[in-house]
Amino acid sequence: MDIQKLGYDSINLGHGSGGLMTRDLLDNMIFNTFSNPFLNQKHDGSIVKFNNPIAISTDSFVVSPIFFKGGNIGELAVNGTVNDVAMCGAIPKYLSLAFIIEEGLKINEFRDILNSIKKAADTSQVQIITGDTKVVERGKGDKIFINTTGFGEVHPKANISTDNIKVGDKIILNGQIAQHGMAIMSQRQGLEFESDIISDTTNLNFLIKDLLDRFGKDIHFFRDPTRGGLSSVLSEIATDINNGILIFENKLPIEKQVAAACEILGLDPLYVANEGVFLTIVEASIADEVVDLMRKDDKGKNAVCIGEITKDHSGKVVMNSHIGGKRIVSPLMGEQLPRIC
C-alpha cells in the first residue's frame, strides 16, 4: 500500500467503475489487507457453512468526523455489527463490508480505516468474507460511509427475546454510559470543547459468550443502547413487554467528566449514544452472579444492576431520581446528535 506505487493519493470516480482501477484498489488495498480464502476467490459473493441457526444484523455507519477520540468509522463499523450479532445471543463469525466513498478521500485516511477494520475484525475473531466499493462525486457523500452485515451462530444455550422478560427480572448494565456520544460531540465542528473523553467503541462478543456459557436461558435479553441512548432502548422494551421498567438514577454508571460535559451542553446522558455498553435483563436469582462475572472482565468492570421489570406503569420507564422523586423517562423524540454512528 505504498502510495508512490499506487500512483494516486486520493480516491477518484474511476475506483468505483468496476474496471481496472477498481481492481487495482481492491488488489492493492482491500484484498491484501483482509486476505482470507473467502475473499481470495474474488467472486461477487462468498460461500460459508453454518451448523446452527444464524443471527444476521446490518448497519450503515455515517459517523462524522470519521476519525474521533478513541476510534474511527472503520473500527466502529466492525464493533457495531459484531455487537448487534452478539446481542441476538450469537457468536459473530463473518462480516460483509461495503464502502460508499466520496471522491477525494485521501488514500492515507482510507488505509488507516482499512487497518482499523482489520485490527477490530481480528480482535473480535470475525472474517471479512465479501464486500463492495462504490464512489460518488464530490459533494454527494461525506468522505466515507460503511455498511457491515454480520453473521454468527446462535449460542446453543441462548434464548434471547423480549417474550422471556417478566416481572421481577433485573436489568444490568456492563459499563458507563454516554461516552461515545460525548466523545463525538467534543470534536464536532462548532461544538468543540476541551475534553479527554474517548469513545467506548469496543467488541462485546466475548463477554456475551461468557454470560451465555454460564447462565444460558436465565439471561432473557441483551441490547446495546447505541443511537437514542439508554432511554430509547428501555422505552422500546417497555412498549414491547407490556410491563413497566423501574430504574434508579443513583445506580446509573457515568464517568465524572462525561457527566460534566453533558451538564455543560445541557444533554441528558440517558439520551446520548453508547458503543461499548449493553444491558441484559435476567432472572432476579442470578443478578448478583451476573454482575460478579461481568466485573471480572475489563469490559464489564463497572457493571451494576440499574433496575427491574415491574407490574406497575405498564409500557413506561420510571426513574427513581437522586432527590427521591420519580419521573417518567420518555424516549428520545427527534435528533439530539446527528450522525453519531
Added chain:
Amino acid sequence: MDIQKLGYDSINLGHGSGGLMTRDLLDNMIFNTFSNPFLNQKHDGSIVKFNNPIAISTDSFVVSPIFFKGGNIGELAVNGTVNDVAMCGAIPKYLSLAFIIEEGLKINEFRDILNSIKKAADTSQVQIITGDTKVVERGKGDKIFINTTGFGEVHPKANISTDNIKVGDKIILNGQIAQHGMAIMSQRQGLEFESDIISDTTNLNFLIKDLLDRFGKDIHFFRDPTRGGLSSVLSEIATDINNGILIFENKLPIEKQVAAACEILGLDPLYVANEGVFLTIVEASIADEVVDLMRKDDKGKNAVCIGEITKDHSGKVVMNSHIGGKRIVSPLMGEQLPRIC
C-alpha cells in the same frame, strides 16, 4: 402510509436519531411494508436457519437518478443482490436492507422506493429480514443510498468456480447488452437525449435455478456483467483462469436502439453496465441445450453462444470483429459512467 397521518412530507435528521421519530418511520413505512415474522421481532438482528452451505453477497446502490426508465434504486437494490447470490449457484432467500437517506428526501419518493423493494422481493421470493436507516444532512449524501446483503442456499448440484473453467468451454449470454447503462445515460443531467431505452433490471434467480436443476456441474461458471460491462468481467475471468477467451462480435446480442445510442455517444457497448444479463461458461457438449433452455424463458429469449475458452492468448480476451480481423478487448480502465448502480 398516509402523509397526512404521518405529519411530515420529507425525511429529516430526527428520522435517523434512533428515537421516537425513527420508530415512527419504521412502524409506519418500513415494518408495515415488509411485515414478516423476522422483521416483526423488531430486534437489531434476525435469526434464520439454513440446512446447506449459504452464499452471501453485499452491494451498495448509489445510482443517479434514483428513478430511471424501467426501474428505480429500490428495485435495483433487490435484483442486484438477488442476482449476485444466484451467480454463486445459490437460491436467494433473505435480504438485509440498509438506507442512508439525505435529509429532505420526499416521503412520496421513499414510499415508491419501498413499494418497489417489496414488489421486487416478492417477485424473487426473498424476504427482508433485518435493516437499518441512517439520515445524513442535506448536501452530505444524494437522496438515498441503499445497501442490500443477500443470503441463499447453495443449489445441491452447483459447483461454480473459475477453477472449473477449461479450454473448449462455451460462453453463453442470456440477453442483450448495454441496456441498463444506456437507460441511465439517457436521463443523466446534461446528457439527455431522446430514447425509449429502458433498464433491463430484473431478477435472474429462477433461470439460474432451472439451469442448475438441469445441467448441474456441467455449468462451470456464472457472472453478471454489471459495472464495467461485459469486457471487464471477461477480462477478469481471463486473468484468473490463465487461458484465453475468444468472442465473436457478430454474435453479441444488442438491441438496435441501444447500439445507435452507444454510437451517438461514442461508447463501446462492451463497457456499458447491464443489470438483467448474465454469462455462463459451460461444457461444450451442453452449449446448445443451454441456449435452448434459456430461450424458452422470457429472461433468456435472446440467449446466444458468444465465444469460448481458448489455449491461445492466455490471460487475454480477443474478439473476432465484424470486418474479419481480431482485436484485444481491454478491461475498462477508469470511469465511463459513474453511479450506474
